[in-house]
Amino acid sequence: MDNITIIEPRKSSNKINFKEIYRYKDLLYFMVLRDVTVIYKQSVLGFAWALINPVFSMLVFSIVFGKLAGVPSDGIPYPIFSYAALIPWTYFANTLNASGSSLISSAGLFTKVYFPRLIIPLTPVLSKLIDFSISFVILILLMFYYQYMPTMKLFLIPLLILILLLATAGLGFWLSSLAIQYRDVKFGITFAVPLLMYAAPVVFPASLILEKYGTTAYHIYGLYPLTGVIEGFRAAVISTKEIPWDLIGISLIGAILLFIIGLNVFNKLESNFADVA
Template sequence: MVKKTLPFYTCKPRSRLSLAPLADLWHYRNLLWVFVKRDLKVRYRYTMLGGLWSIIQPLSMMLIFSLVFSHIFHVQTAGVPYPIFSYAALIIWQSVSRMLTQGGTSLNDYGPMLSKVYFPRMLVPLAIILGACVDFVIASTILLGMIVFYGISLSLTILWVPLILLGIFCLTMGLTLWVSALDVQFRDIRAALPFLLQVWMFATPLMYPVTIIPQRLHTLYYLNPLVTYVELFRWALLGGQIPTLPHIFTATFLSIVFLISGLLFFNKIEGTIVDRI
C-alpha cells in the first residue's frame, strides 16, 4: 500500500513591503462590493430622503456660506458666482470628511465580524471610502446643473478632473488607513478627529478664495494638499488661476507619501487588530 504524502506548507512572516495585501484585496473584491452596498443601505435605511442627503448637506452649507461670505462680507471670487464657487469645494470636503470620520472608526464598528471571519481588514475602511465616492457622484449632478444654470462654458481642462480626483482619493485613503489603524490602538483618535477636521476645514479654501491668504504664508498654507486639489478642481470646471507647479508637485508628493505609509502601517498592525478591538 502506497502511503499518501500530505502537502507541505511553510509559514513565513509577511514582509512589510509585500504585495500580498493588495493581492488579497483583489481576491476578496466581491466581498468588498458587498460591504459597500451594506454601508449605503445601513446609512440610508431608516431615512425618508435616502441618498438625497448627500445633496442636501452640501447645498445647505452652500446657502449658509453664500449668505455670510457673499452677501455680508462680500468675498470676491474672481467673477465666479459664489454659490457654485463654494459648492464645488464643499462636495469634495463632504466626501473627505466622511471617509475620515466613518472610515477611521470602521474597524471598531466591524469588531464582532472581524473576530469571527477572516478577510483582509483593509476591506472595511476601503468600503467606506468607496461608499463616499458614490455620494460624491450623486452630489456632482447638482454641480453640473449649476454649471448649466450659470452658463459656464466647459473647456478641455475638464479632462484633468479624473486625475485631480485620483489625487484626492490617494490622499484620503492614506489618511483613512492611518486613522483607522491608530483608532484601534488609541481611543483618543475618535475624540480628537472632529476637532482636527474642523481645523482642516477652515484651513482649506472652501468658503473663501486663496487670494485672501497673505503671500508670505503661501508656502506654509500649501502644505495642506487639499488646498491645491480644491483649486485645481475649480480651475478644471470653472476656470480661473491654476496653482503653481511647485504646489502641484507638493500635493502629489504628500498624497503618495500618505498612501504608501498608510498601507505599510496598516499592514504592520493588521495581525493585531482583532486583539485590540
C-alpha cells in the first residue's frame, strides 16, 4: 500500500519531521551551493571579501582598543587576540543577518512549492562556513608572525564550531520565523548585532568579567554561547593560554538550549508562514 499523506489543521503538538528534512538533503546541498556560487559573482575581489571584513576590523580594534584605550588582552598581542575572536564573530553576525531575513527573501519560494522550510534559514548557516574557513588563512599567518606554534589544542576547534553552529542555527530559526510575521525583527537584527558584539568578549577578554564581577557572573556570562566559543578559539591558537573548559561547557549548554528553542519556535510557527508572508 502506498504512503498516505494526511493534511490537517496543524496542532501545536506536531513533531518536527526530521525524516522529511533528511529526504530533502539534496535541496539543502544545492541551496548552499547556490549561495556560495552566487555571492561573489561579478565582483573583482571575489572571495577576498571574506578576509576584508575581519582583517580591517582587527586593524581598527588593535589601534582603538589595543593602543588608544589600552584594553587588556590577557598578555596576548592585540591583533591575534582580536582576530581569533573576529573569526567566529564575523560568521555569527553575517549568518544571523542572512538567516534572520532568509524567510522574507524566500517568500516567493515557499509560497509556491512545499519543502521543509527549515532548509531556508539553515542554508546560510552552512554557506557562510566558506567565508569562515577562508578567514583562517590570516589567523595562520598571524600565528607564524607572533610565533605561536600550533599545539594539540587546535583539536578543540571542531567542538567550538559545533557550539557556534548550534547557537547560530537556533537563533536563525527563531528570528527568521518571527521576522516573517513581524518585520520589526528584521530591523531589530541589524540594530542588535553590533551591540551583541560588544556583549561578547571580542574586544576584551572574558577574564575581565571574572575580575570585576566574580565567578558566578562569569559563569552566567558563559551562557552567551559566543563567550565560550571566542575564549576557546583564543586558547586553541595561543599556546600559552589555558583552555577555559568551564566557559566552553556552559556555552555548549547555552547553544543547545538556543537550538532547541529555535527549532521548536520555528516548527510551531511554520504552518503560518505562507499565510503571513
